[in-house]
Amino acid sequence: MTAMPQPRRAKRKKPASLSEFLCRESVAGYMFISLFIIGFLVFTIIPMIASLYLSFTNYNILGDAKWIGIANYVKMFTRDSKYLKSLSVTFFYAFVSVPLKLLMALIVAMIMTRQSRVTGLYRSVYYLPSIIGGSVAVAVMWKQLFASDGVINSVLQALSINSTKSWIGSRDSAIWVLILLTVWQFGSSMLIFLAGLKQIPKTYYEAATMDGAGKVRGFFSITLPLLTPTIFFNLVMQTINGFMVFNSGYIITQGKPLNSTLFYALYLYQKAFTDYDMGYACAMAWVLLVIIGLMTALLFSSSRRWVFYQGAR
Amino acid sequence: MKKMLSLVLALALLLSVMALPASAETVKEVNGGEPCTIRIAWWGNQTRNDLTTKVLDMYHELHPNVTFETEPTSWDGYWDKLATQAATSSMPDIFQQDYGKVGSFFAQNLMMDLTPYVENGTIDTSRISTAVLESGSMDGKLYALCLGLNSPCLFYDKETFAAAGIEAPLQLTWDQFFSISKEIYEKTGVQTYIDSMVLGMLFRGIGTSEYAADGTKFGVEDDTVFKTYFQMIADAAKEPWHVSPELLVEKNPTVTETMPIIDKTTWDSFSNSNQLTTISSTAGRELGMMMWPVMADDTTQVQYLKSSQFFCGSTTTKYPDVVADFINFFVTSVDANLVLKGERGVPVDSAVLAALSEGLNETDQIMYSFIDEVNKVATPMDRPTPNGSTQIGTLVDDLTEQVRYGEISPEDAAAQVFAEGSEILAENAQ
Numbered sequence: 001m002t003a004m005p006q007p008r009r010a011k012r013k014k015p016a017s018l019s020e021f022l023c024r025e026s027v028a029g030y031m032f033i034s035l036f037i038i039g040f041l042v043f044t045i046i047p048m049i050a051s052l053y054l055s056f057t058n059y060n061i062l063g064d065a066k067w068i069g070i071a072n073y074v075k076m077f078t079r080d081s082k083y084l085k086s087l088s089v090t091f092f093y094a095f096v097s098v099p100l101k102l103l104m105a106l107i108v109a110m111i112m113t114r115q116s117r118v119t120g121l122y123r124s125v126y127y128l129p130s131i132i133g134g135s136v137a138v139a140v141m142w143k144q145l146f147a148s149d150g151v152i153n154s155v156l157q158a159l160s161i162n163s164t165k166s167w168i169g170s171r172d173s174a175i176w177v178l179i180l181l182t183v184w185q186f187g188s189s190m191l192i193f194l195a196g197l198k199q200i201p202k203t204y205y206e207a208a209t210m211d212g213a214g215k216v217r218g219f220f221s222i223t224l225p226l227l228t229p230t231i232f233f234n235l236v237m238q239t240i241n242g243f244m245v246f247n248s249g250y251i252i253t254q255g256k257p258l259n260s261t262l263f264y265a266l267y268l269y270q271k272a273f274t275d276y277d278m279g280y281a282c283a284m285a286w287v288l289l290v291i292i293g294l295m296t297a298l299l300f301s302s303s304r305r306w307v308f309y310q311g312a313r
Numbered sequence: 314m315k316k317m318l319s320l321v322l323a324l325a326l327l328l329s330v331m332a333l334p335a336s337a338e339t340v341k342e343v344n345g346g347e348p349c350t351i352r353i354a355w356w357g358n359q360t361r362n363d364l365t366t367k368v369l370d371m372y373h374e375l376h377p378n379v380t381f382e383t384e385p386t387s388w389d390g391y392w393d394k395l396a397t398q399a400a401t402s403s404m405p406d407i408f409q410q411d412y413g414k415v416g417s418f419f420a421q422n423l424m425m426d427l428t429p430y431v432e433n434g435t436i437d438t439s440r441i442s443t444a445v446l447e448s449g450s451m452d453g454k455l456y457a458l459c460l461g462l463n464s465p466c467l468f469y470d471k472e473t474f475a476a477a478g479i480e481a482p483l484q485l486t487w488d489q490f491f492s493i494s495k496e497i498y499e500k501t502g503v504q505t506y507i508d509s510m511v512l513g514m515l516f517r518g519i520g521t522s523e524y525a526a527d528g529t530k531f532g533v534e535d536d537t538v539f540k541t542y543f544q545m546i547a548d549a550a551k552e553p554w555h556v557s558p559e560l561l562v563e564k565n566p567t568v569t570e571t572m573p574i575i576d577k578t579t580w581d582s583f584s585n586s587n588q589l590t591t592i593s594s595t596a597g598r599e600l601g602m603m604m605w606p607v608m609a610d611d612t613t614q615v616q617y618l619k620s621s622q623f624f625c626g627s628t629t630t631k632y633p634d635v636v637a638d639f640i641n642f643f644v645t646s647v648d649a650n651l652v653l654k655g656e657r658g659v660p661v662d663s664a665v666l667a668a669l670s671e672g673l674n675e676t677d678q679i680m681y682s683f684i685d686e687v688n689k690v691a692t693p694m695d696r697p698t699p700n701g702s703t704q705i706g707t708l709v710d711d712l713t714e715q716v717r718y719g720e721i722s723p724e725d726a727a728a729q730v731f732a733e734g735s736e737i738l739a740e741n742a743q
Contacts, residue, residue: 061397062396062400062418062420063420063421082711143563148559168562168563169558171718254565256561256562257558257718258714258715275704276703
């Protein structure tokens with residue numbers, strides 16, 4: 001009687017030497033990623049934990065951190081009107097600039113699917129702002145453009161519209177100047193849309209044309225549904241970036257006029273490095289993390305309703 | 314014969330030895346001649362960076378074993394950087410210090426005690442006035458040596474005044490300020506800017522200070538002075554001769570390059586006297602200096618002389634002797650200061666001041682004669698500002714902006730500053 005031979009797990013021999021140990025595949029794997037893990041721990045995880053601790057303290061860098069419990073969080077939501085203003089400004093900015101940006105990206109991507117000799121050139125031209133747009137130099141230039149003696153007003157004068165309005169100085173238009181700056185940087189989203197558009201099989205369009213569908217119907221019934229994964233991706237990425245906006249506010253308006261451009265990250269910076277209220281700034285940072293996390297979670301849970309994945313799920 | 318020769322040789326040796334002391338007078342060795350690197354940090358602008366680097370090179374030539382690592386920044390980033398370095402115990406060996414921060418740095422034991430070096434003669438303070446030394450001392454010990462004196466002042470554009478045909482007096486009353494601004498605007502179209510720093514002067518004019526001695530409350534019982542200030546801002550904002558708040562967003566007055574006086578948007582700039590060289594050269598034209606305006610019914614002269622900035626050594630430095638010797642060189646050496654030209658303020662050492670007063674260019678002559686005038690009438694300066702004063706300053710700036718845009722009435726603004734400010738200051742009592 002022969003028993004079924006049990007599949008035997010390859011028994012691990014104890015490594016005879018250090019070099020044998022190092023040659024094991026798993027060890028090699030760990031060693032390769034150890035560099036990243038160490039960097040991640042030291043520069044991201046540990047500072048995050050320190051920041052969480054500091055958010056429950058009163059800390060002004062030159063002295064010691066004094067534990068005050070949740071006082072910072074309470075103060076933020078009950079006694080700080082500037083904080084609530086910065087929240088509303090940032091939400092407004094994110095909810096307006098992200099859809100506008102994606103809309104522009106989609107429109108331009110649709111136009112660029114038409115193959116012609118110059119599409120390559122235009123692609124680079126539209127992509128350029130998104131690479132250099134976040135930089136200080138562009139922000140300074142943008143400030144000049146929209147100043148009361150800037151280029152925009154000169155162009156309007158040339159078109160016989162008498163305009164000496166200070167676009168960045170008046171409280172109703174300042175935020176729109178900053179929104180325009182980020183919408184101008186639609187290039188990276190556009191490239192992703194282009195890639196998504198290319199993935200839609202042409203056969204669908206041919207079948208639709210044979211059934212008598214026009215271009216518009218084709219767009220709404222074929223392109224859009226099949227593009228939803230790309231739209232979803234862009235939406236999540238741009239929303240996260242939208243909430244973290246800092247550069248343009250800091251360089252162009254410094255939060256003025258009348259705090260209409262006081263972004264959350266900008267107010268955090270002011271609290272940390274002008275008022276030296278580090279504990280409060282850490283608390284603000286963690287609240288921002290929670291907000292962005294919630295937004296992302298919302299987007300993900302809603303994606304089940306409207307995102308259509310072609311492959312099996 | 315042999316005896317003769319040995320006698321002559323001994324005499325020659327003696328003579329040559331006696332000649333040595335003359336050359337030993339030139340430069341005393343520091344750090345025992347061992348090579349060392351000194352980290353030095355300061356805030357400022359390009360002009361100051363260039364001049365300071367030249368002086369560092371001069372010191373290096375005298376002491377070739379000392380090399381410098383410089384860490385200059387602008388005013389905005391300086392304190393963040395220093396605070397971070399303090400937290401990580403990596404402070405520079407020598408760093409520039411501000412009058413308002415001596416107290417907090419002393420409380421954290423971050424500055425080296427310079428008194429032993431004064432006592433042993435490394436730092437020569439014989440030609441520096443006691444008042445100046447006291448401004449950098451805590452508990453009777455010297456921690457920071459003053460680099461220059463300055464005074465708050467009102468820069469004005471000489472060309473604009475000439476074009477409008479107006480004589481610029483040394484000190485205006487606020488009523489005169491308003492009427493001159495109106496006249497200048499009507500004749501030349503150049504506007505005016507009233508900075509929020511005038512608030513401090515309003516307190517001095519009535520013989521008090523913005524903050525109480527213990528820093529736990531304001532120096533006044535009610536918000537009358539604040540009301541006067543905000544009313545002034547509101548009145549000016551209504552006038553066409555005051556620059557519009559929209560324009561102030563574009564032309565940030567806190568940064569030298571974008572100040573409204575640079576491109577003649579305004580004729581005035583409230584500032585400190587040692588900024589004359591920098592602002593004049595950025596503007597590309599000569600500016601005049603006036604004292605700050607006073608209220609017609611003021612009891613006290615508002616002008617004061619201030620120790621503009623100091624150098625201090627860090628408690629964590631490895632070369633305290635070199636630090637002390639360098640600070641002495643920087644403040645008392647005539648050669649060094651002929652290069653620095655009082656860019657950080659009028660020199661505090663009387664020999665240096667005398668030497669500098671001879672070869673002044675036009676711009677510096679304006680500054681030195683202004684300081685001279687101020688010296689005749691100056692009243693003592695305020696105490697360093699207490700904890701929470703930065704927050705109150707931000708609050709005043711925010712409310713000033715709101716008043717300018719017409720969002721809030723001067724009375725409400727004054728009440729708000731007084732109430733919230735008192736709360737912030739009361740926390741200092743704990």
